Amino acid sequence: xxxxxxxxxxxxxxxxxxxxxxxxxxxxxxxxxxxxxxxxxxxxxxxxxxxxxxxxxxxxxxxxxxxxxxxxxxxxxxxxxxxxxxxxxxxxxxxxxxxxxxxxxxxxxxxxxxxxxxxxxxxxxxxxxxxxxxxxxxxxxxxxxxxxxxxxxxxxxxxxxxxxxxxxxxxxxxxxxxxxxxxxxxxxxxxxxxxxxxxxxxxxxxxxxxxxxxxxxxxxxxxxxxxxxxxxxxxxxxxxxxxxxxxxxxxxxxxxxxxxxxxxxxxxxxxxxxxxxxxxxxxxxxxxxxxxxxxxxxxxxxxxxxxxxxxxxxxxxxxxxxxxxxxxxxxxxxxxxxxxxxxxxxxxxxxxxxxxxxxxxxxxxxxxxxxxxxxxxxxxxxxxxxxxxxxxxxxxxxxxxxxxxxxxxxxxxxxxxxxxxxxxxxxxxxxxxxxxxxxxxxxxxxxxxxxxxxxxxxxxxxxxxxxxxxxxxxxxxxxxxxxxxxxxxxxxxxxxxxxxxxxxxxxxxxxxxxxxxxxxxxxxxxxxxxxxxxxxxxxxxxxxxxxxxxxxxxxxxxxxxxxxxxxxxxxxxxxxxxxxxxxxxxxxxxxxxxxxxxx
Amino acid sequence: xxxxxxxxxxxxxxxxxxxxxxxxxxxxxxxxxxxxxxxxxxxxxxxxxxxxxxxxxxxxxxxxxxxxxxxxxxxxxxxxxxxxxxxxxxxxxxxxxxxxxxxxxxxxxxxxxxxxxxxxxxxxxxxxxxxxxxxxxxxxxxxxxxxxxxxxxxxxxxxxxxxxxxxxxxxxxxxxxxxxxxxxxxxxxxxxxxxxxxxxxxxxxxxxxxxxxxxxxxxxxxxxxxxxxxxxxxxxxxxxxxxxxxxxxxxxxxxxxxxxxxxxxxxxxxxxxxxxxxxxxxxxxxxxxxxxxxxxxxxxxxxxxxxxxxxxxxxxxxxxxxxxxxxxxxxxxxxxxxxxxxxxxxxxxxxxxxxxxxxxxxxxxxxxxxxxxxxxxxxxxxxxxxxxxxxxxxx
Numbered sequence: 001x002x003x004x005x006x007x008x009x010x011x012x013x014x015x016x017x018x019x020x021x022x023x024x025x026x027x028x029x030x031x032x033x034x035x036x037x038x039x040x041x042x043x044x045x046x047x048x049x050x051x052x053x054x055x056x057x058x059x060x061x062x063x064x065x066x067x068x069x070x071x072x073x074x075x076x077x078x079x080x081x082x083x084x085x086x087x088x089x090x091x092x093x094x095x096x097x098x099x100x101x102x103x104x105x106x107x108x109x110x111x112x113x114x115x116x117x118x119x120x121x122x123x124x125x126x127x128x129x130x131x132x133x134x135x136x137x138x139x140x141x142x143x144x145x146x147x148x149x150x151x152x153x154x155x156x157x158x159x160x161x162x163x164x165x166x167x168x169x170x171x172x173x174x175x176x177x178x179x180x181x182x183x184x185x186x187x188x189x190x191x192x193x194x195x196x197x198x199x200x201x202x203x204x205x206x207x208x209x210x211x212x213x214x215x216x217x218x219x220x221x222x223x224x225x226x227x228x229x230x231x232x233x234x235x236x237x238x239x240x241x242x243x244x245x246x247x248x249x250x251x252x253x254x255x256x257x258x259x260x261x262x263x264x265x266x267x268x269x270x271x272x273x274x275x276x277x278x279x280x281x282x283x284x285x286x287x288x289x290x291x292x293x294x295x296x297x298x299x300x301x302x303x304x305x306x307x308x309x310x311x312x313x314x315x316x317x318x319x320x321x322x323x324x325x326x327x328x329x330x331x332x333x334x335x336x337x338x339x340x341x342x343x344x345x346x347x348x349x350x351x352x353x354x355x356x357x358x359x360x361x362x363x364x365x366x367x368x369x370x371x372x373x374x375x376x377x378x379x380x381x382x383x384x385x386x387x388x389x390x391x392x393x394x395x396x397x398x399x400x401x402x403x404x405x406x407x408x409x410x411x412x413x414x415x416x417x418x419x420x421x422x423x424x425x426x427x428x429x430x431x432x433x434x435x436x437x438x439x440x441x442x443x444x445x446x447x448x449x450x451x452x453x454x455x456x457x458x459x460x461x462x463x464x465x466x467x468x469x470x471x472x473x474x475x476x477x478x479x480x481x482x483x484x485x486x487x488x489x490x491x492x493x494x495x496x497x498x499x500x501x502x503x504x505x506x507x508x509x510x511x512x513x514x515x516x517x518x519x520x521x522x523x524x525x526x527x528x529x530x531x532x533x534x535x536x537x538x539x540x541x542x543x544x545x546x547x548x549x550x551x552x553x554x555x556x557x558x559x560x561x562x563x564x565x566x567x568x569x570x571x572x573x574x575x576x577x578x579x580x581x582x583x584x585x586x587x588x589x590x591x592x593x594x595x596x597x598x599x
Numbered sequence: 600x601x602x603x604x605x606x607x608x609x610x611x612x613x614x615x616x617x618x619x620x621x622x623x624x625x626x627x628x629x630x631x632x633x634x635x636x637x638x639x640x641x642x643x644x645x646x647x648x649x650x651x652x653x654x655x656x657x658x659x660x661x662x663x664x665x666x667x668x669x670x671x672x673x674x675x676x677x678x679x680x681x682x683x684x685x686x687x688x689x690x691x692x693x694x695x696x697x698x699x700x701x702x703x704x705x706x707x708x709x710x711x712x713x714x715x716x717x718x719x720x721x722x723x724x725x726x727x728x729x730x731x732x733x734x735x736x737x738x739x740x741x742x743x744x745x746x747x748x749x750x751x752x753x754x755x756x757x758x759x760x761x762x763x764x765x766x767x768x769x770x771x772x773x774x775x776x777x778x779x780x781x782x783x784x785x786x787x788x789x790x791x792x793x794x795x796x797x798x799x800x801x802x803x804x805x806x807x808x809x810x811x812x813x814x815x816x817x818x819x820x821x822x823x824x825x826x827x828x829x830x831x832x833x834x835x836x837x838x839x840x841x842x843x844x845x846x847x848x849x850x851x852x853x854x855x856x857x858x859x860x861x862x863x864x865x866x867x868x869x870x871x872x873x874x875x876x877x878x879x880x881x882x883x884x885x886x887x888x889x890x891x892x893x894x895x896x897x898x899x900x901x902x903x904x905x906x907x908x909x910x911x912x913x914x915x916x917x918x919x920x921x922x923x924x925x926x927x928x929x930x931x932x933x934x935x936x937x938x939x940x941x942x943x944x945x946x947x948x949x950x951x952x953x954x955x956x957x958x959x960x961x962x963x964x965x966x967x968x969x970x971x972x973x974x975x976x977x978x979x980x981x982x983x984x985x986x987x988x989x990x991x992x993x994x
Contacts (some may be wrong), residue, residue: 056892056899213896221840222893406899413923461980468976470970479713479962487921490950491936492958493717493725495649498639502632512627518619544637 002388014317018324025302025328029187029295033286039089041259047250047266048088051273051281053224054213056406058237060281060286064213067092067402068175072168073106073127074399080104094175096251098182102130107168111161116491130172140166160498177210179227179251187255188227188248195234195265204231216243217274245273250372292336293357293391299386300364307380319377323368326380327388330368344404347418349425351405355541358422360390363436366469369461370437376455378462382436390432413484420480427474428537431505434466435534435571438527442578460523463530464516471509478502497521501540508536527579537572538564617689625682634657640917654721676718683714691698702972708965712957719954724885727876727949729933731884731903732940738881740931740949741873746832748784749875750777751868753859765874767789769834778844780840782862787835792820795833795853805849806835810858813847832871838862880909880929885917887945889938901935903945 037045048062062156063088075088084103085093091099105127109115118136120128128580133140144166147159155163180191181203191207194200207228214224225233230241246268253262270278303325310318324423337357341348349358397403410418441459481499482492493499512529515521521529542564615621636652643646643651651657653675659668673681686990690707745766745962762777764878765804769789787806795815798805802816810895817833821883837844838860845860850869857870883906890899902921907914926933934949934956 053894056895056897224893406895406897408898416923465977465980468969468973472966472973475969476962476966479958479965482958483962484923486955486958486966488924489923490726490932490936490948491952492720492955493639495633495636495653497637497643498642500633504633507626507630507633511623511630514619514623514626518623520620520623 001377014320017317018320019132021306021321022324022328025299025325026331028290028331029299029328030290032220032289032291032295035289039086041258042257042262043266044088044092045088045285046263046270047092047226049278049282049285050215050269051217051277052213052215053217053221055402056150056221057404058221058224058277058280058290059402060285061091061403062285063402063404066288068171068212070399072172078105078127082416090276091175091194092254095179096187096254100273101176102134105129106172107133107165109165111158111160114161114165117162117218130169131522133169137169140169141516141562171212174212174340177207178212179247181206184350187251188244189252190242191246192234192248195240200285201232201235204228204235207232208232214400216241217272243269246272247588257267265551280343283339285341287336287343290386292332292339293394296329296333296336297388297391297395299325299482300384300391302511303380304384304388305383306362307377310377312554315377319375319380322384323371324370326384327369329362329384330364333357333364333387333391337361338402347414347422348406349421350411350417352542353394353403355421355425355428356381356390356394356397359432359541360387360394362426363387363390363433366429366433366466367436368534370466374458374462376458378437378440378455379457382433382440386429386432386436415420416480416487420477420484422477423473423480424477427470427502428541430466430473430534431472431509431537433532434463434470435537436528437463437466437575438578442531442574446577446580456523460526460585463527467530467533468510471506471513474502474509478506480499497544498540501544504536505533505540508533513542526576528575529572531575531578535568604899614692617692619683619689621685622689625685626680628673628678629675629682631672632678632842635672636675677715680718681710686711688767696941699971699975700876702968702970702975703843705964705968706972707968709961709968711851711913712961716954716957716961719957720952723954724952727951728936729882729949731882731905731945731947733884733943733945736881736883739877740874741831743873743876745874746830746871746872748834748836748850748963749857749868749870749872750780750782750784751857751869752780752865761875763875767899769836774839780865780867781866782840784836784840785837787837789832789834790817790819791832792822792830793851793853794818794820795851807847807849807861809846810848811854812847812851815849817849817851834871836869838867838869848862879929880907880914881910882907882933885941886937889942901938901945903935903947905933 027531035045037043045062048060048065050061051058052061052064054064056354068364069078069087069090070076077084078090079085090101090104094106099247107128107130108126109128112127115121117139118133140162143162147155147163150159180188184203186193191200191203195204205228208226209226209228211226214226214229216225216227216230225241227244227247230244234240234244246265249265250269253265255260273281301323306318306325307322310322337348340354340357344350348361349355363386364383367379367386369379371377371379373379373382407417435457441463444456444459478499481502485494485496485499486492508529512521512526512533515529516526546561546564607912609693632652632766635658635943636648639648639652655674655930656677657670657674658672660671661668675844686707690704690711725742726744727742729737729740730902731737747763747765748769750762752762752763760779762780764775764777764784767788769786772784772786772789774783776850795817797818798814805813805816807813807815812835820831823830829852831851831853833853835847837847839845840862845862848858848860848869850858852871854871857868859866859868861867885905885906885989888900888902888904890901892899900921902919905918905920905926907916907918907926909915912929920926920935922935925935930951930953932947932950932952934950935945937946939946
């Protein structure tokens with residue numbers, strides 16, 4: 001394959017097209033940041049900047065809105081009455097106009113038995129409003145309480161679904177009772193007036209117990225108060241919290257849909273926030289709006305598509321374009337990762353979700369480096385494919401709520417998160433990337449008519465280099481993990497499932513390298529083994545979490561089991577393809593290169 | 600002639616032992632063991648699975664419903680040993696002692712150290728625990744998996760004299776003299792794990808003639824395998840002094856209160872408790888803290904502020920033990936492990952492992968070795984590509 005052909009009259013086009021494509025992709029990706037943020041002339045997005053305390057950290061209301069809606073409806077916005085309702089508007093309705101929110105189809109229910117329980121036949125309709133579910137809440141609670149004592153791993157599909165539905169209903173119920181007693185006459189304003197009235201203490205206690213977040217700032221994080229707590233303190237004789245009255249005005253204006261009053265009250269509420277917390281909350285809101293990992297995913301697909309086209313049409317022109325678009329993806333991905341690190345004040349990997357984002361990032365960067373070195377398009381292909389796959393996985397892992405949750409005691413160590421977790425995750429990236437290259441090699445072997453032997457060799461040497469890299473990082477990461485374990489649990493190695501998983505990756509990569517050095521496996525064998533590395537890495541990354549034993553079972557997941565089985569099967573199939581002779585697929589003329597038997 | 604034949608045999612053996620095939624097969628076997636050990640943890644608990652698969656010479660398989668076991672796979676110890684021999688042999692014979700191979704040398708020396716460290720900790724690591732309440736001073740650690748029969752002379756109100764009879768002696772049976780006392784113990788029976796029940800009509804007669812044991816039936820139970828469970832050993836012992844018997848007593852870890860008898864004005868208490876090891880220094884818990892993130896019950900930190908007094912060594916200081924920050928003192932390491940009693944009780948894990956430093960050294964060696972080796976490889980590949988590019992240009 002040739003580099004850009006200088007003699008062609010398309011020289012100028014060839015020079016500028018990559019820049020142009022990159023520019024378009026970048027603009028498309030950041031377009032989410034620019035919007036009016038208004039609903040019916042009300043500054044909804046401004047209100048969503050408000051910093052509040054939930055889950056142990058201060059975050060903008062927008063994050064609560066998005067994560068709650070994601071948990072309840074598995075989406076961050078929805079269509080209702082022929083317009084799109086975004087999470088911020090929805091949250092305002094839940095807080096201050098629950099009668100509107102109760103009518104909206106929020107609760108996604110897929111389980112036929114749960115639908116049967118509430119007397120609905122399974123149909124195309126999957127989303128149900130709170131109003132539809134109200135008559136069945138007692139029954140749902142009863143069923144959920146029956147299933148609750150059963151260990152999460154032992155529950156049947158129906159039991160998991162009913163417990164999950166009840167938890168979502170309860171989350172909704174708590175949100176509704178955070179700012180005021182849902183549906184009460186006069187809302188929060190009346191509550192402030194009646195603060196010392198007889199019987200108000202019961203309502204204050206209800207608000208205190210149910211309120212999901214604390215909206216009234218304090219000097220220290222532990223001083224933040226919820227509306228219920230502030231009202232109770234006022235009843236006990238303390239001065240009324242200054243934040244309550246403006247908040248009540250926001251609620252009142254939203255209930256009446258009075259835009260000027262709402263905007264004025266929001267300005268008042270934001271003025272009460274502490275500047276540094278407001279600044280951080282604004283940054284997080286921008287991060288939420290930009291959705292860098294989502295746009296990154298789209299850009300990677302784009303790069304992949306351009307590359308596919310380039311294999312059939314004008315490779316010299318389109319390959320650099322694909323690479324340029326990939327680099328935009330890398331830029332967005334990196335920016336998103338960096339923002340997360342800054343927002344959270346933590347190293348990049350803190351949970352399963354962020355490990356997926358980071359594994360993808362590592363693979364993409366390595367792939368981009370390979371493309372830079374070889375310029376054959378393969379680097380772009382494997383980088384874009386692994387970036388896309390890992391961000392899809394991350395997207396599905398994000399459905400459980402806040403992805404920036406606080407770290408449990410033993411994990412609360414930036415040093416070890418930065419060293420052990422990051423190195424081992426880069427090791428995963430490397431192993432996956434080697435696997436992806438091997439898959440590319442396999443497909444190419446069967447599909448391409450007259451394969452250029454140099455290109456095949458280049459792929460093999462890429463895979464070999466990446467495996468060396470993966471051995472280094474997974475070994476160092478594993479041993480650092482052992483040292484962390486020695487520091488915190490008193491043993492270097494405890495044969496814990498997660499440790500074993502990491503060890504398997506090291507062992508497998510070591511086997512590949514030794515098989516190559518000993519000459520027991522040539523190109524084909526190495527490539528088949530590299531694909532098997534995908535299975536081992538996915539098992540060690542996700543599979544061990546499904547066993548539910550050991551100290552590392554912090555990321556338990558049950559839904560992914562079949563996805564993992566499916567992934568493993570495709571990889572086995574690919575290994576079979578890798579080992580089949582070339583003519584199996586393509587009945588072309590020409591000599592078939594002698595292959596060494598695989599080890 | 601004879602000599603050279605011998606030599607060639609030795610060479611043959613070395614060749615076989617250092618062959619990369621052996622390396623690969625052993626690595627693959629290790630992978631199989633690791634997978635099996637991981638899966639087995641669901642049923643057997645971590646300790647049980649590790650003992651069966653990793654810390655054994657042979658993996659045994661017991662057909663269901665049969666009494667015999669058959670060996671089906673080499674155990675982790677065997678595979679580790681083979682790998683070690685292979686590694687050392689290949690190091691000595693196969694690998695050229697040149698600067699180009701420096702990286703591989705470092706890697707393999709590091710790996711030998713790592714394997715050694717695992718053998719050392721399997722053989723020498725001692726786990727114990729120290730439960731301490733706020734304000735309490737403790738100068739012993741307990742081994743929760745081992746028990747001892749404690750005989751306490753409580754006659755002196757200021758100081759209790761303690762004599763501990765370890766499980767291993769009880770297992771042997773016979774008569775055991777208790778040093779420093781006129782007593783000896785005749786052991787009638789010893790069970791590693793038991794279930795105690797109230798004696799009902801029709802139950803077989805008990806061996807106990809004195810104490811609570813006369814009204815209790817003892818059923819032997821299989822020793823526990825899971826890490827969360829503990830054995831409840833029980834023994835029937837007959838204290839003897841000056842030719843006189845004080846009856847046969849049932850002593851069990853499942854019993855709450857100790858039982859006592861009096862000999863020549865000395866009151867002796869009998870109890871079964873986790874084996875204690877006394878320290879030449881004492882720890883006092885000043886404060887235990889359990890912090891959570893505000894508004895949640897997500898734990899943020901657990902920490903124990905401990906006052907350490909070591910009179911013989913002249914050490915006296917405060918130490919804060921918290922997550923990822925253990926106290927290392929006099930060959931033992933104290934880790935924050937657990938807590939209880941409304942956050943006033945702190946449980947420290949206490950580990951003695953003379954080989955704890957080995958993995959650190961090994962990690963450094965292997966990392967350095969891999970870096971050197973791959974950096975050299977990368978440079979070679981780069982040069983080769985440049986040569987090819989130059990050749991292509993010339994052509």
